[in-house]
Amino acid sequence: MILVLVETDASGAVEVSRETLSFARDLSASGGGVPVDAVVVGEPACPAGELATQLAAYGVRDVHHATGDAFGSYGGAAWASAVQSVRETAGSVVVTAAGTPRGMEVLAHLAARLGVAMAANVVAFDGLAPFTVTRQVVGGAALEDMVLGERPAIFTVAGHAVEATPAANPGEGRVVTTTPEVAPADLVARVVSAEPAQEDLSGGLKSARVVVGAGRGAGSADGFGDLLELVDLLDGALGVSRVVTSLGWRPHHEQVGQTGSRISPDLYVACGISGAIQHWAGCASAKTIVAINTDPDAPMVAKAHYAVIGDLHEIVPAINEEIRRRRSA
Ligand SMILES: Cc1cc2nc3c(=O)[nH]c(=O)nc-3n(C[C@H](O)[C@H](O)[C@H](O)COP(=O)(O)OP(=O)(O)OC[C@H]3O[C@@H](n4cnc5c(N)ncnc54)[C@H](O)[C@@H]3O)c2cc1C
Secondary structure (H helix, E strand, O other): OEEEEOOEEOOEEOHHHHHHHHHHHHHHHHOOOOOEEEEEEOOOOOOHHHHHHHHHHOOEEEEEEEOOHHHOOOOHHHHHHHHHHHHHHHOOOEEEEEOOHHHHHHHHHHHHHHOOOEEEEEEEEEEEOOEEEEEEEHHHOEEEEEEOOOOOEEEEEOOOOOOOOOOOOOOOOEEEEEOOOOOHHHHOOOOOOOOOOOOOOOHHHHHOOEEEEEOHHHOOOOOOHHHHHHHHHOOOEEEEOHHHHHOOOOOHHHEEOOOOEOOOOOEEEEEOOOOOHHHHHHHOOOOEEEEEEOOOOOHHHHHOOEEEEOOHHHHHHHHHHHHHHHHHO
């Protein structure tokens, strides 16, 4: 059995947990269809019945709900203890979770307890005998193959490595309630207070059909005038590279990439952006990419569908002018 630690919010399983369930289902299909079970620790933020129905749609057989005072607030060791107890009772050979801070912490605790390796940020599996996974390393700049020779195989799945897709054959989503014992030592470190997350201001960027990207080539905080006009003319959103946010030219919620937003617009116009792997991680799924860059050898130019070689401060105003001219014609 494959056991997936699922995190929840008011809408049910969070997106990256649903992605992990999709990944686990693919793994199960390659391995002859072993069941995929979910483990939910503490009280979910949505009604348990709704959660079970949602998880069944993602192919989950049993939802192991670990409940009790020990899980009233989050603690990495306590959660790992619950996952370990469910795993031992249900007998899973694979334990996985989304590569969130919580998923990473809980599975690292679990792996340490069981004395096995843990692979973080897995993006694919390459074979089952031996069980080989491909994972992101060096902040996503490189990929590494890792053989998980011990059982259980423990790994986290990188965010957006796969799409969250409901199963063709839904599971049962039976709820199995359990109240695992937790050793006092596992309750020492716990969350004692939490602050509400800051409002996510990047929603418009994530859903925009057209994104105009801007990198260091913009030149300065004052170099965005023409780019913002192009955003306006195309009814799109501005997305920037990390250099731009690090220099304080634009706010962080506009950043595209591994540590920014993942976007998949119909059109991405990448202006003065080199196309480093960490930026590419956020824009690779754009349907059409146009690069505007002074360097014909920039990685973004090589990866784009179309490229214009030149100074963005000349090309973007010319594009704006042409759009205005055609609209008024
Ligand atoms: C752990 C980690 C996470 C990261 N996460 C992200 C992330 O989420 N998003 C992200 O973007 N980066 C991220 N980075 C940084 C990333 O590695 C690059 O440093 C960054 O993307 C480079 O930004 P840039 O392309 O704007 O700048 P540069 O690499 O300096 O490139 C500037 C480009 O502009 C071109 N140019 C210069 N002047 C002009 C002009 N006048 N007209 C046209 N073209 C011009 C140049 O030829 C060059 O190609 C991360 C790095 C690490 C280590």
